[in-house]
Amino acid sequence: MTFENNFINHSKEYIFLDNETLLNQREETFKKIFQKNYDKKNNESLKNITITDLSKFEYFYKPKKEDSTISLIDNFNYEIRVVNGICKNYEDDNIEIRNLTNLDFKKFLNQNNNYLDDIIIDFNKIFLNSGFIFNIKSNSKLKIRLIHSTSDNFTIFQNNFVNFKKNCDVQLEHYFNFTHNSINNINYNINVEEGSVIKHNIFENFSNTNKLYLTSNTVCEKSSSYNQNTYNFSEGFVRNFHHALLNGEFANATLKGCFFLKNKNVCSNKTNIIHNAEHCSSDQTYKGILNDHSKANYYSNTFVHENAQKTEGYQLSKGILLTDNCSFFSKPELKIFADDVKCSHGSTIGPVDESALYYLRSRGISKNEAMKMIISSFIEEDLQNLDIDGAKIISNNLSDYLSSLVDD
């Protein structure tokens, strides 16, 4: 279906049906895209993204609330299943989660994420059909497993609000396991309040008939720490855009990712960190292994405001190309307006280190096994953040990926 028809038929779905201001905003955004009033050519973050894929799709959204579940594994350990964009409403002493309703329109009116200037977010605004508010209460020490899944050919345009209140210590294990032919444009607005420490591990693994456009916009308050690690083993298209704003002094944000591509798979990555307070630190590191005819891009940006003295900001991208037919485009960018900062960026992309391969083989290890050792070693340090369950998942996914590369 054309973009225009989709807009006419589906831009007023489910939530905020009656809010004229929001509907006007949608209309304006629609016009901007429809009239091609955006710059794709000079926007590296839209590399490998086909706009027609975003605009021409078969809209389908008929969720059933009863599919979603929430289980309390123990007092500090939750499993929340968000099925087709819908979660189960729930509250206890530690958390509160509920689906958005029409009454939540103020959240959207107040939402100021125009500075992200991203066409994926624009599509999310236009076709928004689901979302939830998830509050983690002060001083909670929790492990939360949050699972997104689909049960049909859904087109999900979701906007979620996660608020970690003061002094939380949370490990959020975030899974995206889609089936059928789903399109998932999911936006997370995350607020990390003073003193909270958040480990956010994102596992993306689904078949090539599904697409995920995942955006996160995190605000870190004073002395908070937000540590995000994204692991993408998907055969389907993934676009990761993760943004963090360091808004209080002594805050820290880490946006890291690993992706493993094969066949003709495409993965687009963008991270962006804004330093807006003194004594903050950030790290943006993405690593990828590419095989066959796969393609990836990574665009990273550190912006240091003039008031953000004593900033430490690092960026790195690394890629291993296993064939001559795959490609990885990487562009780090720094914009620094303070004069007392430590910032760096780097990028290395190339084939497997032949001298390392030779060394391992000279000790009797087969070429395939040596290749697997080198590739595993490439992400070894990125597994440190995971607990045993997470490490097991990555280890199994990596093993599947490696076994598809080479046959002994």
Added chain:
Amino acid sequence: MIFLNINNLNVSIEGKKILNDFNITINEGEVHAIMGPNGCGKSTLANVLAGNEDYEVNSGKVIFKDENLLDLNIEERAQKGLFLAFQYPVEIPGVNITPFLQASINSKLKNHQKPELDNLSFAKLLRKNAEELGISSDMLKRSINTGFSGGEKKRYEILQMSILNPELSIFDETDSGLDVDALRIVTEGINKFKDPKKSFLIITHYQKLLDYIHPDYVHVMRDGQIVKSGDISLATEIEASGYKNF
């Protein structure tokens, strides 16, 4: 059994001829040293024997334990009992020493249709051999050669040799970058490993290493071939007057 026989070996890299009708025979239990000026082809010889695919063998034969070595790939040569101690051991961050060495020994044992070592048996073997070489257990937790000093890297090469138990060990300028103490430790490791079933090919520039190892034969190499063979006195002659007489 022919242990190692290299016959009229010609090797080039990127069209440039490096080994030129090279010949040598090494029998079981013998220690041979090859000396020669920079660029004469010593390291090329070591790498060609180990199977480095950057080099092109134009003609010639290499028989190792009655088999045509040139028909085997890099790992098959190692599994057959050939070991190269690298001049510049490669750093491989993230690949831990212990599982790597266990995989190495087990691939060899598997190839010889012998039972593989379980974790416990391997840990015992590794600890024992490491202690003998003065290698701390902390070092065994690290990634291959990563952050090692020059001496540590060479000691770790000797440790690998002692675990893999090869019949032919080739040392490519093992003495380069080593101070006197490190050289003594490394050569003691080699000497401990000597026995009548094991052979060595030592490539070096200097007599000092050979004073510790006591080779049975010393060869002088120039322009890709051996130009003179003799005993340790040849090394003394080179030390005194260089390579100009060869």
